[in-house]
Amino acid sequence: MNYKIIAAAAAFLATQSFAIIGIGGHYAPGFGTSMKAGPKAVVSKKSDDISFSHEGFDEMMQGFGFKLWVDVLPKIDVEATFNIQFASYDASLYVNNPNSAKESVIPLEIEVGGSPFAKATPKYVSMNGDLSITLPYTKLPVIRPYIGAGVTLFANTFVLNREFVSGLVDDPTIDKMIKDAADGALSAADIQEQADKYEKLGQALKERIQDKAMDESINTSIGGHALVGFRLKLPIIPIAAYCNFKYYFLGEYPKEIDAGNMTLEVGGGLAI
DSSP, X not given: OOHHHHHHHHHHHHSXXXXXXXXXXXXXXXXXXXXXXXXXXXXXXXXXXXXXXXXXXXXXXXXXXXXXXXXXXXXXXXXXXXEEEEEEOOEEEEEXXXXXXXXXXXXXXXXXXXXXXXXXXXXXEEEEEEEEEEEEOOSSSXXXXXXXXXXXXXXXXXXXXXXXXXXXHSSHHHHHHHHHHHSOOOSHHHHHHHHHHHHHHHHXXXXXXXXXXXXXXXXXXXXXXXXXXXXXXXSSOOEEEEEEEEEEEXXXXXXXXXXXXXXXXXXXXXXX
């Protein structure tokens, strides 16, 4: 048995291991957040033939993030983190032609300005920037456990809801299209013409919703977070892994959102 190799390995592992600075990326799912569904409801003051509904979600929000950390300060470490989390929900516009046995259902796709997603099934997107101060336990080799807290900048997208759609339906141009489409149909040709008008009305409403969604701004607020976690780094090797659990507080969210306020960060990166 080569005792020199064993002794060298033991010394290697016993060496205090930390980085002056590190940068990495991580998987960042969100837990406990849900959104209430909005039941189908009429959204026009001028007609009962236009309705809207949106679904909710209660599954784990998917997410990812990036982190910069500094270990070299005495007694404390500093982390700066950016996370983005998202969940999809369906939303539909319903246009009812009184002379048709089948109601037109128009699935909605939108793009929200300031979010990283193109036009797609509506998504609720939550973004946050964290600045954390942590207190590490430094007497263990290789692994560096810590607890900490800090300030958070929250940024959330709006929810495509009944109030938003109602404000777009009662518009002079749309009002005229509703009145024109609702004019009585007598012959088979009239019924077909009326059906075409309702189809154009539905498409016009869809395009208007999509256009206005792009104008919606990201809502921001200030809050905080507490965290517990650890970093794992072997001496000499400039790579580290980390895992954090964070609990958030004081952030503001759309009324449909019930925030779970919990995030897990699991990743790694370059540690110099």
